[in-house]
Amino acid sequence: MGRWIRFFIAVAIGAAAGMYYGWKLNPVRYTETTPETLRVDYKTDYVLMVAEAYRAEGDIDLAARRLALISTDQPLKTVTIAIQEAKSIPYPATDLVVMQNLEEAFKGWSPVPVKDVP
Numbered sequence: 001m002g003r004w005i006r007f008f009i010a011v012a013i014g015a016a017a018g019m020y021y022g023w024k025l026n027p028v029r030y031t032e033t034t035p036e037t038l039r040v041d042y043k044t045d046y047v048l049m050v051a052e053a054y055r056a057e058g059d060i061d062l063a064a065r066r067l068a069l070i071s072t073d074q075p076l077k078t079v080t081i082a083i084q085e086a087k088s089i090p091y092p093a094t095d096l097v098v099m100q101n102l103e104e105a106f107k108g109w110s111p112v113p114v115k116d117v118p
Contacts, residue, residue, distance in 0.1 A: 035070045040085055043070050047082035048095055051102040060109050063102065076106040 022028075030037075038046065047067065054063040064075045071078040083099050 036072075038070060040081075041089065044082045044085045044089070044091075046070055047079055047102075048086070048091070048099055051079070051098045054102050054105065055098055060105050061112055064106075064109070064111065074106075075109070076103065079103045079106060 035043075035046070047070075050063050050066045053066070054060065067075045067078045073081075079099060079102050083096065083103060086096055086099060
């Protein structure tokens with residue numbers, strides 16, 4: 001039985017030393033990451049900011065370009081996912097209305113084709 005105790009003590013010491021090294025001595029430093037790597041709650045905040053900007057500016061194409069920074073999905077899908085997440089957090093009703101207005105705008109939106117540059 002003594003061998004098992006020493007084994008688990010050695011594992012615990014090794015795990016503690018590894019966590020100390022990884023968290024304190026040499027932690028990972030993320031630099032120049034893309035917005036796609038944001039957590040889903042931060043992406044939801046970003047969609048809310050895009051919806052607020054759309055409400056002020058009224059430019060749906062600009063809103064679509066802004067949403068393309070955080071997702072490769074279609075803008076409508078990105079907004080729909082953000083609304084579902086916002087309901088689970090829960091966001092204030094006024095914020096949900098702003099995001100739902102953006103969602104409605106994307107339901108009738110079709111992307112403008114980009115012209116070839118000569």
